[in-house]
Amino acid sequence: MNWNMLLFVVFPYVAIVVAIVGTVYRLVRRPFTVSSLSSQLLEGRQLFWGSVPFHWGLVLILLAHFLALILPGLFNVWNRSPIRLYALEITGLALALWALFGLGMLIYRRVSVSKIRAVTTPMDLVVLGLVLLQVITGILIATVYRFGSYWGTDVFVPYVQSLFILQPRPELVAPLPFILQFHASLFFVFLVVFPFSRLVHMITLPLRYLTRPFQLVKWVRRDRPAEPEREPVGVGR
Amino acid sequence: MDVRAHMSMIFHLDKCIGCHTCSVACKNLWTDRKGAEYMWWNNVETRPGSGYPTGWEDQDHYRGGWKKGWVGVELKLHSRPKGLANLFYNPALPDLQDYYEPFTFRYEDLFTAAEGDDQPTAIPISAVTGEPMDIESGPNWDDDLSGSSIYAANDPNWKDVPSEVQAQMAEIERVVFSYLPRICNHCLNPACIAACPSGAIYKRGEDGVVLVNEDKCRAWRMCISACPYKKVYYNWSTGKSEKCILCFPRMETGQAPACAHSCVGRIRYMGVLLYDADAIEWGAQGEEEDLIDRQLEVILDPFDPEVIAAAKQSGLEDGWIDAAQRSPAYKFVKEWRLALPLHAEYRTMAMLFYVPPLSPVVSTIEQGLIRLDLPPEQVDFELFDNLEKARLPIKYLANLFAGGNEELIRGILRKMLAVRIYKRRQSVEGEIDDATLRMVWSAGTTPEEIEAIYELTTVPTIADRFVFPPYHRELAAESIYGDPLARKGDTGLGYTAPPERGA
Numbered sequence: 196m197n198w199n200m201l202l203f204v205v206f207p208y209v210a211i212v213v214a215i216v217g218t219v220y221r222l223v224r225r226p227f228t229v230s231s232l233s234s235q236l237l238e239g240r241q242l243f244w245g246s247v248p249f250h251w252g253l254v255l256i257l258l259a260h261f262l263a264l265i266l267p268g269l270f271n272v273w274n275r276s277p278i279r280l281y282a283l284e285i286t287g288l289a290l291a292l293w294a295l296f297g298l299g300m301l302i303y304r305r306v307s308v309s310k311i312r313a314v315t316t317p318m319d320l321v322v323l324g325l326v327l328l329q330v331i332t333g334i335l336i337a338t339v340y341r342f343g344s345y346w347g348t349d350v351f352v353p354y355v356q357s358l359f360i361l362q363p364r365p366e367l368v369a370p371l372p373f374i375l376q377f378h379a380s381l382f383f384v385f386l387v388v389f390p391f392s393r394l395v396h397m398i399t400l401p402l403r404y405l406t407r408p409f410q411l412v413k414w415v416r417r418d419r420p421a422e423p424e425r426e427p428v429g430v431g432r
Numbered sequence: 433m434d435v436r437a438h439m440s441m442i443f444h445l446d447k448c449i450g451c452h453t454c455s456v457a458c459k460n461l462w463t464d465r466k467g468a469e470y471m472w473w474n475n476v477e478t479r480p481g482s483g484y485p486t487g488w489e490d491q492d493h494y495r496g497g498w499k500k501g502w503v504g505v506e507l508k509l510h511s512r513p514k515g516l517a518n519l520f521y522n523p524a525l526p527d528l529q530d531y532y533e534p535f536t537f538r539y540e541d542l543f544t545a546a547e548g549d550d551q552p553t554a555i556p557i558s559a560v561t562g563e564p565m566d567i568e569s570g571p572n573w574d575d576d577l578s579g580s581s582i583y584a585a586n587d588p589n590w591k592d593v594p595s596e597v598q599a600q601m602a603e604i605e606r607v608v609f610s611y612l613p614r615i616c617n618h619c620l621n622p623a624c625i626a627a628c629p630s631g632a633i634y635k636r637g638e639d640g641v642v643l644v645n646e647d648k649c650r651a652w653r654m655c656i657s658a659c660p661y662k663k664v665y666y667n668w669s670t671g672k673s674e675k676c677i678l679c680f681p682r683m684e685t686g687q688a689p690a691c692a693h694s695c696v697g698r699i700r701y702m703g704v705l706l707y708d709a710d711a712i713e714w715g716a717q718g719e720e721e722d723l724i725d726r727q728l729e730v731i732l733d734p735f736d737p738e739v740i741a742a743a744k745q746s747g748l749e750d751g752w753i754d755a756a757q758r759s760p761a762y763k764f765v766k767e768w769r770l771a772l773p774l775h776a777e778y779r780t781m782a783m784l785f786y787v788p789p790l791s792p793v794v795s796t797i798e799q800g801l802i803r804l805d806l807p808p809e810q811v812d813f814e815l816f817d818n819l820e821k822a823r824l825p826i827k828y829l830a831n832l833f834a835g836g837n838e839e840l841i842r843g844i845l846r847k848m849l850a851v852r853i854y855k856r857r858q859s860v861e862g863e864i865d866d867a868t869l870r871m872v873w874s875a876g877t878t879p880e881e882i883e884a885i886y887e888l889t890t891v892p893t894i895a896d897r898f899v900f901p902p903y904h905r906e907l908a909a910e911s912i913y914g915d916p917l918a919r920k921g922d923t924g925l926g927y928t929a930p931p932e933r934g935a
Contacts, residue, residue, distance in 0.1 A: 226647035228934030230671035233651040235521065236528050237560065237668055243521050250520040310528075313561045314668060318935035392935055399650050400519075401629035405512050409626035412709075414637040415908045 202380050203365040207358055210386035217390025218398065231396040237310040245300030252294025253326070256287060256333070259344075264355050267348035274345045283344050288337050295330050302327065318392045325385060332378040340372065351379070434709040435732060435743040437752050437901065438620075438640035438783050439683060440761040441692060442701040442771050443613055444889065445789040446848065450611035452476050452572065454691035454700075458615075461690045462677070467669025469534035469559045472571060473676040474691040476613045480584040480601070480828065481574045483612075485530040488662040489588040489775065495524040496660030497623050497778030498716065505716050505779055509627055509658045516629060524657040528668070532569040534559035560668065578609030589831040597825050608823040610789040612832075613699075615691060616663040616676035617774065617782035618642050620707065620730065621716045624675075627658030632673075638903075639704075640783060641678045646931065649673050660778040670933050684903040692898065701888075703759025703899040704752060705783065706732040706743060716779045720835050723776040730781070731766055734759070755901035760888060761785065768885055770844050777835040788833055788841055790848055791824035812853045816871060819845055843876065850875035851882045851889070 222229060235242050263270050274280040302323050305311050336343055354367040368376060389395060458474040477483045491497055491508060498505040509515070509524060537554035545552035558565040574583035579602045590598055600606050618635075622642050625633045632648035633655055635641070644655070644664070651671045655664040664675045679689030683702075687693065692700035707730050715723075715730040732739045734756035743753055756762065764771040764787060771785035819842055820826060826838045826845075834840040850872050857868050864879070872879060888896060 225934075227670075227672070227931055230649065230651045230934055231519075232671035232934065233653055233666070234668065235525050235653065236666045239521075239525065239527055246520045309561045309563055310558075314933075316933070316935050395934075396650060399630070401516070401631070401650070401652065403631065404515060404629040407631055410621070410712075411625055411631055411634040412637045413634045 199365045199369045202376070203354070203368050204363045206380065207363075207383050210383040214386040214389045218395060221390050221395060222399075229395055229399060230393070231399075232314070232393050234311055234314055237314065238304065238308050241300055241304040241308070245297045245304055248293045248297030249301055250297070252290045252297060253330075256290050256294065259287060263344065263347060264352055267352045270344050270348050274342075280342060280345055284337065284342060287344065288334065291330060291334050291337065295334065298323070298327055298330060318388075321388065322392050322394060325381065325388065329378065329381050329385070332374055332381065335374055336378060340375065351375075433711075433732075433739070433742040435706055435739060435746045435748060436637060436640070436709050437743075437748055437756065438618070438705045438707055439678060439702060439900075440618075440640075440705045440759075440765070441615075441678075441689075441784045442703075442761050442764045442787065443784070444699040444701070444764075444787045445610060445612065446787060447697045447699040447889075448476070448611040448613060448789070449697045450476055450478065450576070451696050453694050453696050454613055455571075457690040457694035458676075461679075463674075466559075467667035468665070468674060470528065470531045471665040471667075471674065473663070473665075473674075474613065474615045476572070476611050478572075478574055478576050478578055478583075478609050479612045479832070480578050480587040480589065480609065482583045482586045484572075485526050485662050487530075487586060487588065489660075491660055491778070493524075494526065494657060494660070494662065496658055496662065497775075497780055498621065499779070500717065504713065505621075507623055507627055507658060508660075509623070509654065515627065515654055518654075519629065519652050522653050522657055525653055526656065526662065528560075529569075532571065532573065533565065533567075535565060535567055535570070538564075576609065579604065579607035584609075589828055591831055592836065593825050593827045593831075601823075601825075606823065608791055610791065610824060612774075612786075613691070614661065614663070614774070615784065616642060616678070617661055617780065617784045618676075618678060620712050620727075620781035620783055621779065623658040623660060623778075623780050624655035624664050627654040628652070629654060633664075636680075639678075639680070639683070641680050641683075642675070643677055643680075644673050644675055646670075646672045646674075660775065660780060661782075670931055672931075683900060684905050686900045686903075688894075688898040688900075698892070698897065701760040701764065701892075701897045703761035704734075704756040704901055705759065705761050705765065706734050706739060706748075706753075706756050708732055712781065716781055720777050721837055723779065723835055724772060724837070724840065727773065727776065727781050728766055728769075731762075733766070734762060749902070749904075751902040751904075755899050758899045760892075760897060760899060763884070763888065768847070768881065770847060770885070772833040772840065772844070774833060775835070776833075786833055787848070788829050788844055789824070790845060790852075791822045812849075812856070813867070813871065816846065816849050816853065816875075819849075846875040847877050847885075850877055851885050854879065854882050855886050855890075 273283065305315055305319065305323065350367070350371065354364060357364040357367070368379065385394070454474050455472055455476055459472065463469070463471045463473060472484065475484050483489065487493065488496075495509045497508050499508050500506075510518060535556045536559050538557050539554045542552050542554055555564050556567050557563060574580065578584045581602065585598075585602070601608065618640055619642070620640070622633070622635060625635060625642065629652045630648050630650045632645045632650070634643060634645065636643065649672045651666070651673070653666055653673065655673050656662070656666055664673050666672075667674050679687075679691075682689055682693075688700075688702055692702055711730045715726040718726040734740070734743075734753060740753055765785050771787045773782040773785055775782070822845070826841050827836075829841045830836050830838045854864065854868060854872055857864055869879075872882065877885075
């Protein structure tokens with residue numbers, strides 16, 4: 196077994212299993228620990244300048260990454276015109292720099308504000324460090340190996356797809372530059388860390404809020420004789 | 433008609449002496465924990481004052497409660513999509529300084545300080561960071577500071593009170609204040625539930641208690657902003673929201689909540705109110721001046737045969753209906769109409785009610801209101817006829833309890849004065865003269881009602897003040913777990929793991 200095999204076949208599968216098993220266990224058996232652990236109550240001003248760019252920047256970039264994995268054709272069509280390719284790349288880079296600015300604010304805040312230090316766990320620092328590494332390598336790739344949205348669909352997407360259909364082809368990533376391999380394996384590190392850190396709050400994004408009734412009523416005695424299932428009261432439903 | 437029961441509390445403010453026993457009982461029972469030091473699920477504010485957290489009634493700032501929208505009511509805080517967009521930063525969240533930074537003292541210095549010329553002292557340290565701090569505010573920092581230009585002057589309830597009246601009340605000789613104990617209002621139309629993106633907050637169908645499911649809370653902290661009373665708190669240590677639970681474990685075993693049970697002035701009453709859940713939507717939507725009338729209509733008469741039949745249809749047991757008929761809350765709120773919800777204009781339909789305080793009446797002698805040469809029995813009538821001269825302006829009370837409707841407050845104060853004058857005549861003179869009876873009628877009451885109000889206000893027993901229905905928790909345990917003994921020995925309150933901060 197060589198490094199390539201270890202990093203791009205064994206490790207990814209281990210990471211995926213750890214992520215799924217760990218997350219399910221935590222959500223089901225230790226739900227109290229699942230929280231975004233907001234510290235806005237303790238410090239709000241710096242958080243605004245850090246959290247908003249950090250979250251929106253990363254969320255949009257992450258969505259673009261996933262979109263490229265699911266629908267690489269879409270990117271190919273879009274990038275046929277150089278103008279659109281430029282626009283996409285510049286947008287991506289701008290989002291990354293915006294996120295980097297927010298991340299910098301968050302790290303500075305976490306280190307310099309004593310109240311925030313008081314609620315900082317070692318895992319928080321691990322997460323911030325990993326995100327910093329990932330954002331910086333991402334920006335380096337975007338500037339040194341330009342037009343990733345263009346070549347990525349041919350070079351990288353097939354590898355990830357091969358993982359998903361359980362026919363891994365690590366040879367696809369073997370010839371890539373180190374920094375690309377690093378960026379990719381760091382993603383699997385994130386998967387490992389995911390269930391053991393506050394990252395887990397990501398999948399509790401409450402999209403159901405858009406459709407659920409405003410008011411929620413629960414009955415302790417579920418088998419009420421008259422009407423067992425009760426409609427929740429819906430003011431402004 | 434969907435009849436449900438609600439455990440409601442009455443605060444008789446005329447009896448509150450501001451001793452904070454309720455706050456301390458609650459603190460010792462529920463919030464004496466890391467991350468919860470700054471929380472006062474029960475607090476007592478001096479009014480006029482800016483309250484806790486500072487200026488909580490300023491909804492332009494905190495964006496709590498509901499507003500009338502195109503159809504029905506909308507949250508003041510956000511629309512649903514905007515709620516999700518604000519997850520990363522909640523623009524209307526209070527800062528810890530709006531409450532106060534919790535502190536303790538470094539007592540070990542008293543024992544371990546090196547020998548020196550000075551007595552060692554225990555310096556204040558922050559309960560958050562453990563570092564030395566300057567205490568700038570604390571619990572009840574503005575206690576009894578009515579008339580102060582820092583606290584009382586910033587009370588949002590001065591709205592529409594003439595500035596010369598406000599200026600008068602800042603004069604040291606005219607300062608007047610009353611106390612306002614506040615806990616979660618366990619609203620019928622709670623904004624905290626509606627604002628929670630995770631759906632972690634819910635209202636119990638059986639008794640209306642509003643609770644946070646700590647396992648589902650994800651610290652999006654929208655409830656804290658959306659609650660117009662600022663009665664949901666964020667535990668900065670565990671990363672979960674917490675609020676008053678109306679001591680439901682006590683109520684379920686027939687005991688009054690700690691705040692009510694410990695009340696020295698015996699100002700608190702508790703009982704069942706029946707309400708029509710189908711009418712809540714209608715009740716929350718009225719014009720501002722109709723809101724209290726509508727809420728009283730949503731609350732049902734437990735003696736009405738139709739209501740009783742509908743209640744049984746909805747699965748309410750006889751014990752609950754009986755408790756609703758004996759409920760002191762029903763008497764104060766609907767039968768006597770002496771108690772009002774706090775800030776009905778927030779449209780949350782608060783289900784805790786306040787009997788407004790009678791203030792020491794009368795402004796100045798120069799205005800000829802109090803004539804010292806009058807015999808005391810005539811002084812009574814002077815006060816009764818000139819309520820607008822009450823030292824605490826009627827408008828101020830109306831802003832607190834009646835959405836600005838002074839007539840409601842005036843009616844209540846006249847009735848309370850009628851009770852006082854009638855009973856004084858009865859005990860001092862031994863008989864009731866015609867003038868007193870005319871006063872009783874003009875206050876819209878009767879001697880019989882006055883006797884009943886007097887009984888429940890002045891000499892009630894603990895059984896009169898707290899009427900709890902049979903909760904039958906053993907049946908609930910059976911319906912959930914099958915065998916009621918299956919969960920014997922579990923950690924309390926449903927926790928199977930200690931509530932520690934996640935990573």
